[in-house]
Amino acid sequence: MAAQAQTIEVPTDAELLQAQADLWRHSLYYLSSMGLRCAVELEIPTAIHRLGGAVTLPDLMSALSLPSAKMPFLRRVMCVLVTSGIFAADSDSGSEVIYRLTPLSRILVHGVVADEHHSQKYFVLGVTSPHYTEAAMGLAGWFKKDHEPPVPSPFEDIFGVPLCDDRTPLLDKELDDVVTQGLAAHDNLGIATVMRECHDLFKGLDSLTDCGGGDGTTARAIIKAYPHIKCTVLDLPKVVDKAPTDGVVTYVAGDLFHSVPSAQAVMLKLVLHFWSDEDCVKILAQCKKAIPSREEGGKIIIIEIVVGPSLGPIMFEAQLLMDMLMMVNSKGRQRDENEWSKLFTKAGFTDYKIVKKLGARCVIEVYP
Ligand SMILES: C[S@@+](CC[C@H](N)C(=O)[O-])C[C@H]1O[C@@H](n2cnc3c(N)ncnc32)[C@H](O)[C@@H]1O
Structure with missing residues (x-):
């Protein structure tokens, strides 16, 4: 065993003071998460939206029916949330601060459907x-x-x-x-962006199976943009039992480990991160059986996080936190490009291409 070090490098004064502030931030970030939770529970984003998108604190207090004695406390929570970018604030000197929604708090407004997605409250x-x-x-x-x-x-x-x-x-x-x-x-957020940004993904396809496609929201968005594509959604019986019966999408109740309905392309959107590597190889092998050769247009479309620092530290941190979320709560994980590539090879695919980076996620085509 290595000898225990008796001394430690002493930080400079500037380093020490920075380290102290960083220690506070990293130890106390849970308060930032709980401030966000509090804002969502109180429905602050929805209240600001209903009040026209800009509110003073007294107006917000009254819209939320909160006791006036709590106003100084709400001001302090709002200050943290503004600093985190959840809300914006502006004030002319001396006048009341005006709080506004930011892109982040706009996706927390409840009860409105914007660009085909719903509030991220839950x-x-x-x-x-x-x-x-x-x-x-x-x-x-x-x-x-x-x-x-x-x-x-x-x-x-x-x-x-x-x-x-x-x-x-x-x-x-x-x-x-x-x-x-x-x-x-969470899964439906950004479908409209995928449709706008990835024209070539669905071009030339006559049929598609959305594997683990849930209630068919994604399949419906695809059919809306490309009405000629015959879309099938495979999901568990308990999910398919509650799916719409209007015939727009064909629903198949089944198990993606056992069989995947045949189509020119199979989509796995936000499915594989929930499973271990061994399970992913089994799922991908079933998907491979369901598609024709690459020459006949056969491909798997995967929409998932591809972990990597290329998009900058904020996106990278978000990806790594999503990986830790999977680690704590499931047997799944987020993967970097190398890890994805190994899975594709193990499942018998010959090639893949990252066709688009959409924020922290990527669209990948995998070829038989
Ligand atoms: C995280 S959700 C993704 C839903 C959808 N792809 C989307 O992006 O909105 C995972 C989906 O896989 C389905 N699923 C889980 N295990 C399955 C299985 N063994 N066979 C088929 N579907 C399954 C779940 O019911 C759920 O709808």
Whole structure:
């Protein structure tokens, strides 16, 4: 064993003061998350929207029916949320501060559909819920346990059931409802952007299976833009049972590990990050069986995070936090390009191309 170091490099005064502030920030970021949760629970984004997009604190207090004694406290929370970019604020010197929505708080306005997506309210309520935070707080204890494979996620280790499982409602029905609604809102955010930015993706296709396509929201957006594409959605029976019956999309109840309906292309949008590498290879192999050769236009379309620093530190941090979210709550993970490439090769594909970077996510085509 290496000898224990008795001394440590002493930071300069400037480094020490910066380190102290950074320590405060990193230790206290949970208060920023909880401030966001508080704003969502109080419906502050929706209230600002209803008041015309710009409000003073007294107007906000009155719209939210909060006791006036709480005004100085709400001002302090709003100050943190403005600093985090969740709201904007402006004031002429001496006059009342005016709070406004930012792009971030606009996607938290509830009860309006903008650009085909819904409010992200339930995503925030899910990921900041007591169950998620308790699972994350158990991380060190989970690391120390010598689990037999398959290693459960910290969430499953603490609560005895996995998240997003048939047994989750037995653990807590309210949590399961919030997570289901949060996932739907999260997954549907940005469909319109995909349709605008990725014309070539669907050009020339006559049929597409959206594997794990949920309620068919994505398939419907594709059909709206490309009415000639015959779209099939494969999902679990419990999801397909609740799907619309208007015939726009063909729904197939099944299991993507067993069989995938044939089509010229198969789409896996935000599905693979939930599964282990071994499971992803099995899913991809089933998808490969469902498509024709590359010459006949056969391809898999994957929409997922491709982790990497190329988009700058903010996007990279967001991607890494999404990876840690998967680690704490599921057996899945986010992957970098090298890890994606290895999965494609293992599943028998010959080539792939990242066709578009859309924020923190990428659109990948994988060829048989
Ligand atoms: C995170 S959601 C993604 C939904 C959709 N692709 C989207 O982007 O909106 C994962 C989907 O996979 C479905 N799923 C999970 N396990 C499945 C299985 N074994 N067979 C088919 N679908 C499955 C879930 O029901 C859910 O709808």
